[in-house]
Amino acid sequence: MSSITSSEHSKAPTLGGYARRLSIKPKPSITIHINNHYRSKVYTTGDEVSGYVAINPQTDVRFDTLQIALLGTAKTRVDAVNIPQATAHTFLKLIMPIPESSYPVPRVFEAGMNYTVPFTFVIPSTLTLGACSHHVANESIQEHHVRLPPTVGSWEKDDFAPNMSRVQYVIKARAYRDEESGVSTKIIEAGREIRVLPAAPEDPPLNITKHDDLYTMSKSKTLRRTILSPKSGRVTITAQQPGAAMMSPDGQTITSTTVPLDLEFEPASGDTPAPKVTGVSSKITAVTYFSAVGINHYPNLKNWRRSFGSEGRGSYSGTASASTGSAGAVQWTRQLTAQARRDSGYGSEGPSSSSSDTDHSGNRVTAALKKRKGEAASPIVHTARLRVPVQVPATKKTFVPTFHSCIASRVYVLWLTVSLSCGGGGTAHVTLGVPLQIGVTGATAVSSEDRNAELPPSFQEFEEAEADEYWRPRVLGLPSVEFDRSGAGAGAPPGYADLEYRRRTVAAH
Structure with a gap:
């Protein structure tokens, strides 16, 4: 006892x-x-x-x-x-x-x-x-x-x-x-x-829309070989939300996560090659929200600058570099646009072509090019998929798990910058901001009834x-x-033993 x-x-x-x-x-x-x-x-x-x-x-x-x-x-x-x-x-x-x-x-x-x-x-x-x-x-x-x-x-x-x-x-x-x-x-x-x-379990992906200003899930950019040269095309990069980076219960280690990136290049002309991906870099921004009253929504969604710029609310952010692993060689796939497939009679369900002109659909591509000759837009589009591994820098900073409480929240934004080479010395950089959840292993689901x-x-x-x-x-x-x-005096939780006072007198020093 x-x-x-x-x-x-x-x-x-x-x-x-x-x-x-x-x-x-x-x-x-x-x-x-x-x-x-x-x-x-x-x-x-x-x-x-x-x-x-x-x-x-x-x-x-x-x-x-x-x-x-x-x-x-x-x-x-x-x-x-x-x-x-x-x-x-x-x-x-x-x-x-x-x-x-x-x-x-x-x-x-x-x-x-x-x-x-x-x-x-x-x-x-x-x-x-x-x-x-x-x-x-x-x-x-x-x-x-x-x-x-x-x-x-x-x-x-x-x-x-x-x-x-x-x-x-x-x-x-x-x-x-x-x-x-x-x-x-x-x-x-x-x-x-x-x-x-x-313990913090992995949550489902957020429903990100164009109104959620904190994140940039997709971005397009016009490419040129040089500053003075005409545009060679337009590239669009779209990110999918990565899985959560899970932290050990002692906070010493954090697992890596992988971000899927979909690339699409619309060339200015059918013979313009797709750009070369020369590298991907990343950094992580931690955003802390705080309020003098109870927060009734997710502060990282919608126009957070406006909603948290009012009296009684605020936000603070800090950024750290992250380690980005190799995404591997980029394999571009060349195919007709939906409009070109309709013009050429080539169904949208048909097989896509590779970057080479010697594949089985080369004749149809050539026919589409001739049919659309003189039009500004090319009927060709190049697509590729990248999977970018990212490691959270847990050795230099302390990353607490993502959370939303009544008067404070913490979320993370993973910034990915894709560098592209357009040929002739031209380079371009496209930066996306995707939500990154950090969890803690050992979480168990608990129902409201229990x-x-x-x-x-x-x-x-x-x-x-x-x-x-x-x-x-x-x-x-x-x-x-x-x-x-x-x-005071309430029933003890399981494992709590009864307490009692006892005195024991010993000789003074």
Whole structure:
């Protein structure tokens, strides 16, 4: 059985009469110790966080309630036009239950004693629906908002996080005293921050349209051999969304991903050869969105510059170079355009021709050329498919998984620049911006029906009214996180042992 234990220690020296004249009372010492913890340790979904709280009072400290909790808090600051707004949203609150029978009688931490209070928490796989109580556009957005966001802004390496957006997980220990006025006063407090990378599954591809300004899925460019020469044709490159780059639960490694690219070249004349692809380079932009109020849509879609340029919202971006592997030799395929096939009587379902004029459809191509002689557009089109492997640079930067929470989001844009040689010294570069999702392995799907069933009782007691309190913008300062005292004495989650106070006196030093 876990227990709260205590032992006697020597009293700290004072400054003699000077300290007595000023009536200086030493503050009680309280620290949090986490088992098997080290500075760079990362916790993920299902991990156990256990340890003990050590209390070493130098004077008798009367208290009424002791609470130990694991808190997840998102904090944002928006420098609005009129006045800065700072908001804190506590999305996670796990309270370690301490039975009433375990408290000492009387409830006093005695001077010269060392008290230890054990605790155990488990990182949950999801939040309750009460953690997202504001209006959202659809169920998909709320499903994202009740996922655990990763730690943001507290990593050893740069994680592209601005000072205006932070996500923190902290173990808090506090002792309260009930005053005669009915107000509870906090008398001692300690906190210990931990880093969390919750499991994040791969999501379906986004429905990108021309109105989603953050991304550029397709782009066309006119090619010329030299600046003064007439155009040799027009190339169009279209990207497909790549699969997610999956991160290990400790954040040390990230898998590579592959981006499919479809190339189409419309030559100015039928005898103009297709351009040569000389290389592909890439970089990744991390975009962090933050707001003083609950976000009701996906901030990376639509016109994000306009929607997030208003008062109370903001965004921040940072870019890092990525490693691009070899896409292999480009094999162009030459075929008739749809219009040329109709003019020549060659059905659209027929076989396409290669770049060579000696293939089985060469005669039909020649006939189409003669029929369309004198027209500006060529009946020939060249197509090719590239598969570009990209590696996220996890050694130089910290990449947190893609997430959308109530007041903060993080998304990534993968920029691909395709370099083309037009012959005669002419070169061209076409840049696309595609959405890149970064996930964390180990994710499991959890249905909304099972969400509350698997959570410990103290976690189920998260009240929507209290969540609303954290939506209220604060002026010129972040609000302090207050404990939900109604959770004290609640039923323990599975694996939590009963606690009791025990005293053990040893000889003084």
